[in-house]
Amino acid sequence: MTKRLHDxxxxxxxxxxxxxALRAARELKEALADHEVALARAALxxxxxxxSIGAALGVSRQAAWERLRRGIAEAIEVDRKRxxxxxxxxxxxxxxxxxxxxxxx
Amino acid sequence: xxERGEExxxxxxxxxxxxxxxxxxADELSRQAAxxxxxxxxLSRLEAELAALDEERARLDADVEDLxxxxxEAESFRSPESEFTVRLTSLGDRIADLVGSxxxxxxxxxxxxxxxxxxxxxxxxxxxxxxxxxSVVAGEPGVVHVHAERHAISESDxxxxxxxxxxxxxxxxxxxxxxxxxxLRSWVRLTVTLPPGxxxxxxxxxxxxxxDGTEAPVRARTAGGSIRVIRSRGNADVQTAGGSIRVEDxxxxxxARTAGGSIRxxxSLTPEVDAETVGGSIVVNGLDGRVKAxxxxxxxxxxxxxxxxxxxxTAGGSIVVxxxxxxxxxxxxSTTGGAATDVDGLVVRERRRIEGTVEGGGEGHLVVxxxxxxxxxxxx
Numbered sequence: 001m002t003k004r005l006h007d008x009x010x011x012x013x014x015x016x017x018x019x020x021a022l023r024a025a026r027e028l029k030e031a032l033a034d035h036e037v038a039l040a041r042a043a044l045x046x047x048x049x050x051x052s053i054g055a056a057l058g059v060s061r062q063a064a065w066e067r068l069r070r071g072i073a074e075a076i077e078v079d080r081k082r083x084x085x086x087x088x089x090x091x092x093x094x095x096x097x098x099x100x101x102x103x104x105x
Numbered sequence: 106x107x108e109r110g111e112e113x114x115x116x117x118x119x120x121x122x123x124x125x126x127x128x129x130x131a132d133e134l135s136r137q138a139a140x141x142x143x144x145x146x147x148l149s150r151l152e153a154e155l156a157a158l159d160e161e162r163a164r165l166d167a168d169v170e171d172l173x174x175x176x177x178e179a180e181s182f183r184s185p186e187s188e189f190t191v192r193l194t195s196l197g198d199r200i201a202d203l204v205g206s207x208x209x210x211x212x213x214x215x216x217x218x219x220x221x222x223x224x225x226x227x228x229x230x231x232x233x234x235x236x237x238x239x240s241v242v243a244g245e246p247g248v249v250h251v252h253a254e255r256h257a258i259s260e261s262d263x264x265x266x267x268x269x270x271x272x273x274x275x276x277x278x279x280x281x282x283x284x285x286x287x288x289l290r291s292w293v294r295l296t297v298t299l300p301p302g303x304x305x306x307x308x309x310x311x312x313x314x315x316x317d318g319t320e321a322p323v324r325a326r327t328a329g330g331s332i333r334v335i336r337s338r339g340n341a342d343v344q345t346a347g348g349s350i351r352v353e354d355x356x357x358x359x360x361a362r363t364a365g366g367s368i369r370x371x372x373s374l375t376p377e378v379d380a381e382t383v384g385g386s387i388v389v390n391g392l393d394g395r396v397k398a399x400x401x402x403x404x405x406x407x408x409x410x411x412x413x414x415x416x417x418x419t420a421g422g423s424i425v426v427x428x429x430x431x432x433x434x435x436x437x438x439s440t441t442g443g444a445a446t447d448v449d450g451l452v453v454r455e456r457r458r459i460e461g462t463v464e465g466g467g468e469g470h471l472v473v474x475x476x477x478x479x480x481x482x483x484x485x
Contacts, residue, residue: 044164045423046443046479072165080158087151094144 037071149365237292257291423478427485
């Protein structure tokens with residue numbers, strides 16, 4: 001994430017090629033938006049409220065929530081799918097192990 | 106003589122071969138048991154991670170319920186609360202039905218055995234089962250009824266299951282035993298109906314335990330499975346070697362231990378709560394006294410009046426403590442994540458520590474520790 005931000009920022013400063021810099025500026029905005037989502041998720045995990053997140057961003061808690069909530073929910077879903085997939089793999093392994101143990105018992 | 110000698114040699118070789126085969130089999134079983142234990146441990150860790158994600162989802166809208174619009178609710182998201190409950194239950198059921206899942210791959214035999222005892226007053230009831238789930242429900246005064254579903258792989262294994270119910274010196278002892286047969290080939294689903302106010306002690310070597318409405322002390326042990334206790338009074342002492350624990354509408358002391366699974370305790374929990382899990386979240390609502398809530402991985406939420414020497418700690422997850430009025434304590438909290446508080450008398454230092462005295466202190470000390478999660482102490 002940090003590298004993506006740095007790269008986009010560096011290319012944005014390249015005034016010799018204004019169009020490339022504009023494209024980089026767009027990438028920078030996208031990367032910054034993702035970074036904001038990650039930061040807000042960490043803040044909530046640390047016990048902060050939408051009120052304080054909004055204050056940090058200089059907007060109302062409703063504006064902060066509307067801007068970031070969906071991104072955080074999606075990130076949580078991605079984590080959930082990863083963990084559930086790992087759990088399914090282990091459950092299958094456990095079924096195989098116990099069936100084999102039962103056969104031998 | 107020579108023939109007998111050859112026979113003797115052959116017999117000795119045969120015995121040695123059988124001993125080798127048995128040793129190899131024992132090694133193999135031991136290896137499988139170790140592998141099984143490692144899998145269970147890893148699954149417990151994943152369950153804890155999922156519970157933490159569920160809680161994170163639940164927290165997402167916790168302080169903005171007034172902002173959640175209709176279209177948002179109309180989305181196909183599952184309710185985080187129900188998801189969390191399902192998760193707690195699923196972990197317990199997964200382990201609880203271990204024996205059943207092994208046997209489900211074969212067509213088994215089953216039948217029902219019943220016993221009814223007339224008892225005076227409120228006897229102590231002890232239930233001991235060699236394998237399978239145990240349900241205890243409050244029924245009519247003066248009657249203990251045992252409904253035992255016997256399950257086995259074969260008819261001969263089924264006949265090897267004994268179910269007894271005996272009253273002696275004010276104690277009723279319900280036991281299921283396996284008189285013949287090998288392990289993992291039979292189990293009993295036991296339902297015991299007993300008089301309200303009955304002190305109950307339950308021990309099963311594998312399976313879930315449910316106790317509903319006894320309004321009396323409960324002691325429950327399972328070697329693997331979830332435990333759920335509703336409307337008990339006095340001491341609730343529950344332990345499982347793997348599975349979730351849920352105690353609802355309890356009045357009195359709670360001691361809850363699980364080697365892997367979440368713990369949720371609710372009611373009027375006084376004067377003491379002691380909850381410990383190796384992997385899973387802990388929720389304690391309705392505290393009124395001393396609390397010890399410790400998990401090696403998972404978030405903790407605790408609310409109520411806290412007094413006495415108390416400890417709330419997790420090795421990985423967030424902690425939220427809601428202090429109710431009358432919590433006259435000193436607080437020593439630390440976290441590697443952010444810290445926040447709105448309680449008068451408490452201050453946040455370097456965003457990593459919460460310290461101070463609440464309501465003048467003098468009635469106890471609360472130590473709160475978390476690594477890898479935020480810490481919030483609020484007014485409940």
